[in-house]
Amino acid sequence: MRVVLASERTQVQNLLVDVVEEEPGAVVVGQAENATKVLALVKNLRPDIAIIDSNLPYSVGMDRVALSRMSGLDIAQTICQTLPSTRVIIINNLDTQLSPEAGLGRDSQAFFSRERIAGNTAFKLQELYREVAISETPVFANVEVEAWPARKQENKQATNDAIVVGTVSIAGGLYLIGTLWLAPYGALLLLFGVVRLVFGLLRKLTVRLWRR
Amino acid sequence: MNTKQVLKECSVFSALSDSELDRIASLAVEKQYEAGTTIFEEGDSAQEFFVLQEGKVALQMTFSERQGQLGRRITVDVVNKNEIVGWSAIVEPYTYTLTAVCLQKVNALSIDGSKFRRLLRDNHHIGYEVLKETIKVVASRLDDTRQVLISERLLPVKL
Numbered sequence: 001m002r003v004v005l006a007s008e009r010t011q012v013q014n015l016l017v018d019v020v021e022e023e024p025g026a027v028v029v030g031q032a033e034n035a036t037k038v039l040a041l042v043k044n045l046r047p048d049i050a051i052i053d054s055n056l057p058y059s060v061g062m063d064r065v066a067l068s069r070m071s072g073l074d075i076a077q078t079i080c081q082t083l084p085s086t087r088v089i090i091i092n093n094l095d096t097q098l099s100p101e102a103g104l105g106r107d108s109q110a111f112f113s114r115e116r117i118a119g120n121t122a123f124k125l126q127e128l129y130r131e132v133a134i135s136e137t138p139v140f141a142n143v144e145v146e147a148w149p150a151r152k153q154e155n156k157q158a159t160n161d162a163i164v165v166g167t168v169s170i171a172g173g174l175y176l177i178g179t180l181w182l183a184p185y186g187a188l189l190l191l192f193g194v195v196r197l198v199f200g201l202l203r204k205l206t207v208r209l210w211r212r
Numbered sequence: 213m214n215t216k217q218v219l220k221e222c223s224v225f226s227a228l229s230d231s232e233l234d235r236i237a238s239l240a241v242e243k244q245y246e247a248g249t250t251i252f253e254e255g256d257s258a259q260e261f262f263v264l265q266e267g268k269v270a271l272q273m274t275f276s277e278r279q280g281q282l283g284r285r286i287t288v289d290v291v292n293k294n295e296i297v298g299w300s301a302i303v304e305p306y307t308y309t310l311t312a313v314c315l316q317k318v319n320a321l322s323i324d325g326s327k328f329r330r331l332l333r334d335n336h337h338i339g340y341e342v343l344k345e346t347i348k349v350v351a352s353r354l355d356d357t358r359q360v361l362i363s364e365r366l367l368p369v370k371l
Contacts, residue, residue, distance in 0.1 A: 054315055070287040072268050073313065078284050092247065092268070092315050114246045115317040140247030140315070 161202030169193025267318030
Protein backbone atom coordinates (compact mmCIF):
# COMPACT_ATOMS: atom_id res chain seq x y z
CA MET A 1 0.00 0.00 0.00
CA ARG A 2 1.67 3.21 -1.20
CA VAL A 3 0.95 6.42 0.67
CA VAL A 4 1.59 10.11 -0.07
CA LEU A 5 1.50 12.61 2.82
CA ALA A 6 0.94 16.36 2.90
CA SER A 7 1.45 18.79 5.75
CA GLU A 8 3.18 22.13 5.94
CA ARG A 9 5.02 21.16 9.14
CA THR A 10 7.91 18.68 9.03
CA GLN A 11 7.08 17.48 12.57
CA VAL A 12 3.55 16.56 11.46
CA GLN A 13 4.91 14.80 8.37
CA ASN A 14 7.24 12.78 10.63
CA LEU A 15 4.36 11.90 12.93
CA LEU A 16 2.24 10.76 9.97
CA VAL A 17 5.16 8.66 8.64
CA ASP A 18 5.37 6.96 12.07
CA VAL A 19 1.63 6.21 12.11
CA VAL A 20 1.56 4.95 8.51
CA GLU A 21 4.66 2.78 8.80
CA GLU A 22 3.36 1.12 11.97
CA GLU A 23 1.13 -0.81 9.59
CA PRO A 24 2.59 -3.80 7.78
CA GLY A 25 2.76 -3.30 4.03
CA ALA A 26 2.26 0.47 4.17
CA VAL A 27 5.04 2.62 2.82
CA VAL A 28 5.30 6.39 2.38
CA VAL A 29 6.36 7.09 -1.19
CA GLY A 30 6.11 10.89 -1.15
CA GLN A 31 5.79 13.89 1.15
CA ALA A 32 4.63 17.39 0.31
CA GLU A 33 4.39 20.68 2.18
CA ASN A 34 1.73 22.35 0.08
CA ALA A 35 -1.33 21.58 -2.02
CA THR A 36 0.30 22.21 -5.40
CA LYS A 37 3.11 19.76 -4.63
CA VAL A 38 0.83 17.02 -3.27
CA LEU A 39 -1.32 17.21 -6.40
CA ALA A 40 1.78 16.79 -8.58
CA LEU A 41 2.98 13.85 -6.43
CA VAL A 42 -0.40 12.09 -6.58
CA LYS A 43 -0.58 12.66 -10.32
CA ASN A 44 2.90 11.21 -10.91
CA LEU A 45 3.09 8.46 -8.28
CA ARG A 46 -0.59 7.32 -8.30
CA PRO A 47 -0.51 6.20 -4.65
CA ASP A 48 -3.22 4.03 -3.08
CA ILE A 49 -3.83 6.59 -0.33
CA ALA A 50 -3.15 10.32 0.08
CA ILE A 51 -3.20 11.65 3.65
CA ILE A 52 -3.69 15.42 3.74
CA ASP A 53 -3.56 17.91 6.63
CA SER A 54 -6.66 20.14 6.30
CA ASN A 55 -4.56 23.13 7.38
CA LEU A 56 -2.45 23.20 4.21
CA PRO A 57 -1.18 26.19 2.19
CA TYR A 58 -1.95 26.23 -1.53
CA SER A 59 1.53 26.90 -2.82
CA VAL A 60 3.93 28.65 -0.49
CA GLY A 61 2.89 29.37 3.09
CA MET A 62 2.38 33.08 3.73
CA ASP A 63 3.03 33.35 7.43
CA ARG A 64 1.19 36.63 7.89
CA VAL A 65 -2.02 35.38 6.33
CA ALA A 66 -3.53 32.62 8.49
CA LEU A 67 -6.30 32.12 5.97
CA SER A 68 -3.83 31.08 3.30
CA ARG A 69 -3.75 27.65 4.96
CA MET A 70 -7.17 26.45 3.87
CA SER A 71 -6.33 24.35 0.84
CA GLY A 72 -6.35 20.88 2.42
CA LEU A 73 -10.05 20.28 1.79
CA ASP A 74 -9.93 21.86 -1.69
CA ILE A 75 -7.05 19.70 -2.90
CA ALA A 76 -8.54 16.56 -1.29
CA GLN A 77 -11.75 17.16 -3.26
CA THR A 78 -9.78 17.82 -6.47
CA ILE A 79 -7.86 14.51 -6.09
CA CYS A 80 -11.08 12.57 -5.41
CA GLN A 81 -12.70 14.16 -8.44
CA THR A 82 -9.87 13.66 -10.91
CA LEU A 83 -7.94 10.64 -9.61
CA PRO A 84 -10.63 8.50 -7.95
CA SER A 85 -8.37 5.43 -7.65
CA THR A 86 -6.49 7.23 -4.85
CA ARG A 87 -8.38 7.18 -1.55
CA VAL A 88 -7.97 10.51 0.23
CA ILE A 89 -7.91 10.93 3.99
CA ILE A 90 -8.14 14.47 5.31
CA ILE A 91 -6.86 14.98 8.86
CA ASN A 92 -8.57 17.78 10.76
CA ASN A 93 -7.06 17.98 14.19
CA LEU A 94 -3.36 18.41 13.48
CA ASP A 95 -3.44 22.19 14.08
CA THR A 96 -5.33 22.10 17.38
CA GLN A 97 -4.65 18.80 19.12
CA LEU A 98 -1.01 18.35 18.31
CA SER A 99 1.61 20.85 19.37
CA PRO A 100 4.20 21.90 16.77
CA GLU A 101 6.75 19.73 18.60
CA ALA A 102 4.48 16.69 18.67
CA GLY A 103 5.93 13.42 17.59
CA LEU A 104 5.49 9.80 18.39
CA GLY A 105 7.35 9.69 21.70
CA ARG A 106 8.80 6.59 23.34
CA ASP A 107 5.89 6.46 25.77
CA SER A 108 3.06 7.16 23.34
CA GLN A 109 1.38 5.71 20.30
CA ALA A 110 -0.62 7.42 17.56
CA PHE A 111 -3.47 6.09 15.44
CA PHE A 112 -6.12 7.25 12.97
CA SER A 113 -9.71 7.70 14.11
CA ARG A 114 -12.94 8.70 12.41
CA GLU A 115 -15.33 11.10 14.12
CA ARG A 116 -18.85 9.77 14.15
CA ILE A 117 -21.97 11.08 15.87
CA ALA A 118 -22.08 7.82 17.82
CA GLY A 119 -18.43 8.27 18.90
CA ASN A 120 -14.92 8.09 17.52
CA THR A 121 -13.66 4.84 16.02
CA ALA A 122 -10.02 3.94 15.43
CA PHE A 123 -9.15 2.47 12.04
CA LYS A 124 -6.23 0.96 10.16
CA LEU A 125 -5.31 2.06 6.64
CA GLN A 126 -5.73 -1.53 5.43
CA GLU A 127 -9.32 -1.63 6.74
CA LEU A 128 -10.12 1.71 5.18
CA TYR A 129 -8.64 0.65 1.86
CA ARG A 130 -10.76 -2.51 1.84
CA GLU A 131 -13.93 -0.73 3.07
CA VAL A 132 -13.94 2.34 0.89
CA ALA A 133 -14.29 1.53 -2.78
CA ILE A 134 -13.29 4.12 -5.36
CA SER A 135 -14.41 7.27 -3.64
CA GLU A 136 -15.49 10.65 -4.93
CA THR A 137 -15.33 12.22 -1.49
CA PRO A 138 -12.47 12.33 1.00
CA VAL A 139 -12.61 10.45 4.29
CA PHE A 140 -12.49 12.82 7.26
CA ALA A 141 -10.34 11.59 10.13
CA ASN A 142 -8.23 12.60 13.11
CA VAL A 143 -4.87 11.49 14.45
CA GLU A 144 -5.03 10.64 18.14
CA VAL A 145 -1.94 10.36 20.32
CA GLU A 146 -2.25 8.42 23.53
CA ALA A 147 0.22 7.51 26.23
CA TRP A 148 1.07 3.89 26.58
CA PRO A 149 -0.87 2.43 29.53
CA ALA A 150 1.12 2.40 32.79
CA ARG A 151 1.27 -1.41 32.80
CA LYS A 152 2.79 -1.45 29.32
CA GLN A 153 5.35 1.11 30.41
CA GLU A 154 6.22 -1.00 33.47
CA ASN A 155 6.62 -4.07 31.25
CA LYS A 156 8.84 -2.10 28.90
CA GLN A 157 10.97 -0.94 31.82
CA ALA A 158 11.22 -4.51 33.20
CA THR A 159 12.30 -5.77 29.74
CA ASN A 160 15.00 -3.11 29.43
CA ASP A 161 16.20 -3.89 32.99
CA ALA A 162 16.43 -7.61 32.12
CA ILE A 163 18.59 -6.83 29.07
CA VAL A 164 20.93 -4.53 31.04
CA VAL A 165 21.26 -6.96 34.01
CA GLY A 166 21.81 -9.88 31.60
CA THR A 167 24.56 -8.06 29.70
CA VAL A 168 26.34 -6.91 32.87
CA SER A 169 26.12 -10.44 34.37
CA ILE A 170 27.62 -12.01 31.23
CA ALA A 171 30.49 -9.52 31.31
CA GLY A 172 31.03 -10.15 35.04
CA GLY A 173 30.84 -13.93 34.55
CA LEU A 174 33.42 -13.85 31.77
CA TYR A 175 35.74 -11.75 33.96
CA LEU A 176 35.44 -14.22 36.87
CA ILE A 177 36.07 -17.18 34.56
CA GLY A 178 39.17 -15.34 33.39
CA THR A 179 40.52 -15.25 36.94
CA LEU A 180 40.44 -19.12 36.93
CA TRP A 181 40.18 -19.55 40.73
CA LEU A 182 36.65 -17.97 40.69
CA ALA A 183 35.71 -19.74 37.43
CA PRO A 184 32.84 -21.85 38.95
CA TYR A 185 31.17 -18.65 40.27
CA GLY A 186 31.87 -16.98 36.94
CA ALA A 187 30.15 -19.81 35.05
CA LEU A 188 27.09 -19.48 37.29
CA LEU A 189 27.00 -15.70 36.78
CA LEU A 190 27.44 -16.20 33.02
CA LEU A 191 24.53 -18.67 32.96
CA PHE A 192 22.36 -16.26 34.96
CA GLY A 193 23.24 -13.41 32.56
CA VAL A 194 22.46 -15.49 29.45
CA VAL A 195 19.05 -16.49 30.89
CA ARG A 196 18.20 -12.85 31.76
CA LEU A 197 19.33 -11.56 28.37
CA VAL A 198 17.40 -14.22 26.42
CA PHE A 199 14.33 -13.52 28.57
CA GLY A 200 14.57 -9.75 27.92
CA LEU A 201 15.10 -10.12 24.17
CA LEU A 202 12.25 -12.64 23.81
CA ARG A 203 9.92 -10.33 25.69
CA LYS A 204 10.88 -7.38 23.48
CA LEU A 205 10.29 -9.48 20.36
CA THR A 206 6.89 -10.63 21.65
CA VAL A 207 5.78 -7.05 22.35
CA ARG A 208 6.91 -5.93 18.89
CA LEU A 209 5.07 -8.79 17.15
CA TRP A 210 1.97 -8.16 19.27
CA ARG A 211 1.92 -4.45 18.34
CA ARG A 212 1.95 -5.41 14.65
CA MET B 213 -25.56 23.63 27.51
CA ASN B 214 -29.09 24.94 26.98
CA THR B 215 -30.20 26.72 23.82
CA LYS B 216 -30.39 30.17 25.43
CA GLN B 217 -26.84 29.88 26.77
CA VAL B 218 -25.55 28.87 23.32
CA LEU B 219 -27.25 31.90 21.76
CA LYS B 220 -25.87 34.19 24.46
CA GLU B 221 -22.30 33.09 23.69
CA CYS B 222 -22.72 33.96 20.01
CA SER B 223 -21.82 37.59 19.22
CA VAL B 224 -24.86 38.01 16.95
CA PHE B 225 -27.24 37.56 19.92
CA SER B 226 -25.06 38.91 22.76
CA ALA B 227 -26.94 42.26 23.03
CA LEU B 228 -30.37 40.66 23.47
CA SER B 229 -32.26 40.32 26.76
CA ASP B 230 -33.22 36.96 28.29
CA SER B 231 -36.82 37.22 27.13
CA GLU B 232 -35.68 38.05 23.58
CA LEU B 233 -33.28 35.10 23.61
CA ASP B 234 -36.17 32.87 24.75
CA ARG B 235 -38.16 33.90 21.69
CA ILE B 236 -35.28 32.98 19.38
CA ALA B 237 -34.55 29.77 21.29
CA SER B 238 -38.15 28.66 20.69
CA LEU B 239 -37.39 28.65 16.92
CA ALA B 240 -34.17 26.63 17.24
CA VAL B 241 -33.52 22.90 17.11
CA GLU B 242 -30.24 21.13 17.78
CA LYS B 243 -28.67 19.29 14.84
CA GLN B 244 -25.59 17.09 14.48
CA TYR B 245 -23.51 16.47 11.37
CA GLU B 246 -20.64 14.05 10.77
CA ALA B 247 -17.31 15.31 9.41
CA GLY B 248 -17.52 15.60 5.64
CA THR B 249 -21.26 16.36 5.53
CA THR B 250 -22.37 19.19 3.26
CA ILE B 251 -24.83 21.28 5.32
CA PHE B 252 -25.96 23.33 2.33
CA GLU B 253 -24.80 24.07 -1.19
CA GLU B 254 -24.22 27.37 -2.94
CA GLY B 255 -27.44 28.40 -4.72
CA ASP B 256 -29.77 26.41 -2.42
CA SER B 257 -32.76 28.21 -0.97
CA ALA B 258 -31.66 29.49 2.49
CA GLN B 259 -34.12 27.86 4.92
CA GLU B 260 -31.93 27.65 8.03
CA PHE B 261 -29.66 29.93 10.05
CA PHE B 262 -27.05 28.02 12.07
CA VAL B 263 -25.14 28.77 15.26
CA LEU B 264 -22.16 26.42 15.77
CA GLN B 265 -21.93 24.85 19.22
CA GLU B 266 -19.04 22.54 18.39
CA GLY B 267 -16.83 21.74 15.41
CA LYS B 268 -15.57 23.53 12.31
CA VAL B 269 -17.27 24.27 9.01
CA ALA B 270 -15.47 25.19 5.77
CA LEU B 271 -17.21 27.70 3.49
CA GLN B 272 -16.42 27.00 -0.15
CA MET B 273 -17.01 28.87 -3.37
CA THR B 274 -17.44 26.90 -6.59
CA PHE B 275 -15.47 27.80 -9.68
CA SER B 276 -17.05 26.31 -12.75
CA GLU B 277 -14.96 24.65 -15.44
CA ARG B 278 -13.58 27.22 -17.86
CA GLN B 279 -10.76 27.69 -20.37
CA GLY B 280 -9.27 24.26 -19.74
CA GLN B 281 -9.21 24.83 -15.98
CA LEU B 282 -10.79 22.21 -13.81
CA GLY B 283 -14.06 23.14 -12.09
CA ARG B 284 -13.46 22.99 -8.34
CA ARG B 285 -14.28 24.38 -4.94
CA ILE B 286 -12.11 26.90 -3.11
CA THR B 287 -12.34 27.33 0.67
CA VAL B 288 -12.77 31.01 1.45
CA ASP B 289 -13.35 30.80 5.21
CA VAL B 290 -13.56 28.42 8.15
CA VAL B 291 -16.29 28.94 10.78
CA ASN B 292 -15.65 27.92 14.39
CA LYS B 293 -17.59 27.42 17.63
CA ASN B 294 -20.01 30.25 18.62
CA GLU B 295 -20.05 31.65 15.08
CA ILE B 296 -22.91 31.69 12.60
CA VAL B 297 -23.36 29.93 9.26
CA GLY B 298 -26.11 30.68 6.76
CA TRP B 299 -26.75 34.41 7.21
CA SER B 300 -28.39 34.26 3.78
CA ALA B 301 -31.50 32.93 5.57
CA ILE B 302 -32.21 36.47 6.83
CA VAL B 303 -30.88 38.50 3.90
CA GLU B 304 -32.63 38.72 0.56
CA PRO B 305 -32.76 36.89 -1.86
CA TYR B 306 -32.57 34.11 0.78
CA THR B 307 -30.15 31.98 -1.28
CA TYR B 308 -26.93 30.52 0.14
CA THR B 309 -23.92 32.19 -1.44
CA LEU B 310 -21.37 29.51 -0.44
CA THR B 311 -21.24 25.77 0.24
CA ALA B 312 -20.81 24.69 3.89
CA VAL B 313 -18.84 21.46 4.52
CA CYS B 314 -18.22 20.08 8.04
CA LEU B 315 -14.49 19.66 8.66
CA GLN B 316 -15.21 18.03 12.03
CA LYS B 317 -18.22 16.55 13.79
CA VAL B 318 -20.55 19.53 14.18
CA ASN B 319 -23.23 20.33 16.77
CA ALA B 320 -25.30 23.32 15.70
CA LEU B 321 -28.49 25.17 16.52
CA SER B 322 -30.65 25.42 13.46
CA ILE B 323 -33.07 28.36 13.43
CA ASP B 324 -35.97 28.19 11.00
CA GLY B 325 -35.33 30.92 8.40
CA SER B 326 -38.89 32.05 7.63
CA LYS B 327 -39.95 32.18 11.31
CA PHE B 328 -36.74 34.00 12.20
CA ARG B 329 -37.35 36.60 9.48
CA ARG B 330 -40.89 37.12 10.79
CA LEU B 331 -39.54 37.64 14.32
CA LEU B 332 -36.94 40.15 13.09
CA ARG B 333 -39.64 42.04 11.19
CA ASP B 334 -42.12 42.08 14.09
CA ASN B 335 -39.67 42.93 16.88
CA HIS B 336 -37.59 45.90 15.84
CA HIS B 337 -35.10 45.71 18.71
CA ILE B 338 -34.27 42.06 17.97
CA GLY B 339 -34.22 42.88 14.24
CA TYR B 340 -31.84 45.82 14.68
CA GLU B 341 -29.40 44.03 17.00
CA VAL B 342 -29.29 40.79 14.99
CA LEU B 343 -28.89 42.53 11.62
CA LYS B 344 -26.27 44.93 13.02
CA GLU B 345 -24.16 42.01 14.25
CA THR B 346 -24.82 39.94 11.12
CA ILE B 347 -23.49 42.78 8.95
CA LYS B 348 -20.24 42.65 10.99
CA VAL B 349 -19.98 38.91 10.23
CA VAL B 350 -20.62 39.49 6.52
CA ALA B 351 -18.02 42.29 6.44
CA SER B 352 -15.50 40.08 8.23
CA ARG B 353 -16.10 37.21 5.78
CA LEU B 354 -15.65 39.62 2.86
CA ASP B 355 -12.36 40.73 4.37
CA ASP B 356 -11.30 37.08 4.81
CA THR B 357 -12.16 36.35 1.20
CA ARG B 358 -10.12 39.36 0.08
CA GLN B 359 -7.14 38.12 2.08
CA VAL B 360 -7.37 34.72 0.41
CA LEU B 361 -7.63 36.33 -3.02
CA ILE B 362 -4.61 38.51 -2.34
CA SER B 363 -2.51 35.77 -0.75
CA GLU B 364 -3.21 33.05 -3.25
CA ARG B 365 -4.12 33.72 -6.82
CA LEU B 366 -6.08 30.95 -8.43
CA LEU B 367 -3.46 28.82 -10.19
CA PRO B 368 -4.46 26.53 -13.07
CA VAL B 369 -4.76 22.84 -12.26
CA LYS B 370 -4.37 20.60 -15.29
CA LEU B 371 -4.48 16.83 -15.02
